[in-house]
Amino acid sequence: MAQPFNAEQIIEYIANAPKTTPMHVVFAGDTSKLTDVPAGVESFLDTKTGQLFGDAGVIKPWLEANQAVITNAHVEVTGRNTGVPMLDISNINARIEPGAIIREHVTIDDNAVIMMGAVINIGSKIGEGTMIDMGAILGGRATVGKRCHIGAGTVLAGVVEPASATPVIVEDDVLIGANAVVLEGIRIGKGAVVAAGAVVIDDVPANAVVGGVPAKILKMKDAKTDSKTGLIDALRQL
Numbered sequence: 001m002a003q004p005f006n007a008e009q010i011i012e013y014i015a016n017a018p019k020t021t022p023m024h025v026v027f028a029g030d031t032s033k034l035t036d037v038p039a040g041v042e043s044f045l046d047t048k049t050g051q052l053f054g055d056a057g058v059i060k061p062w063l064e065a066n067q068a069v070i071t072n073a074h075v076e077v078t079g080r081n082t083g084v085p086m087l088d089i090s091n092i093n094a095r096i097e098p099g100a101i102i103r104e105h106v107t108i109d110d111n112a113v114i115m116m117g118a119v120i121n122i123g124s125k126i127g128e129g130t131m132i133d134m135g136a137i138l139g140g141r142a143t144v145g146k147r148c149h150i151g152a153g154t155v156l157a158g159v160v161e162p163a164s165a166t167p168v169i170v171e172d173d174v175l176i177g178a179n180a181v182v183l184e185g186i187r188i189g190k191g192a193v194v195a196a197g198a199v200v201i202d203d204v205p206a207n208a209v210v211g212g213v214p215a216k217i218l219k220m221k222d223a224k225t226d227s228k229t230g231l232i233d234a235l236r237q238l
Contacts, residue, residue: 017083021056027073141167151178
């Protein structure tokens with residue numbers, strides 16, 4: 001796996017990024033009488049209607065200047081003073097379902113699956129063939145290895161600050177059940193199983209099965225556990 005976007009890089013990136021308020025405007029009017037659309041704003045204009053995409057700080061003055069020729073407008077604001085855009089997923093070799101929120105500087109390897117409502121924060125890494133299930137949250141810099149399943153509603157706590165903090169690290173072949181919580185700095189060893197609803201506050205050894213609040217080792221993984229926790233390759237095919 002490639003090196004993750006580290007804490008110092010994330011902090012510098014957010015601190016120095018221009019803060020924007022993304023705005024989408026659909027309007028009707030006499031477009032022939034509009035003033036020039038400001039630089040940096042995407043415009044799609046027809047004779048009677050138009051659409052604009054850009055920063056509210058640029059678009060709003062333009063709308064006010066042209067209010068005499070705009071007969072109707074619908075404005076959508078998708079964020080406020082945001083410093084981290086969404087990731088461009090158009091060329092990622094993974095299955096990403098509608099409604100997933102994935103911020104820039106996230107790495108998603110081949111054949112990963114990101115389900116509806118998952119939230120993936122800046123600096124996170126998702127390994128090859130891993131599934132992030134519905135509504136799961138990967139906090140900043142959370143790192144998940146290959147062929148894992150992160151259950152629906154699970155939270156892998158994020159750490160961007162302090163910069164010295166260690167992120168959650170989930171090694172390869174781990175299964176985490178629904179609605180589990182893994183606190184910052186925890187490492188889940190290769191092949192481990194975390195039961196649904198567990199709260200993990202200590203590192204989990206490889207091939208251990210843990211559960212409870214706080215999570216404790218219940219047993220080591222065996223053939224019976226493997227039969228109940230095996231992943232389905234067909235779900236990871238593109």
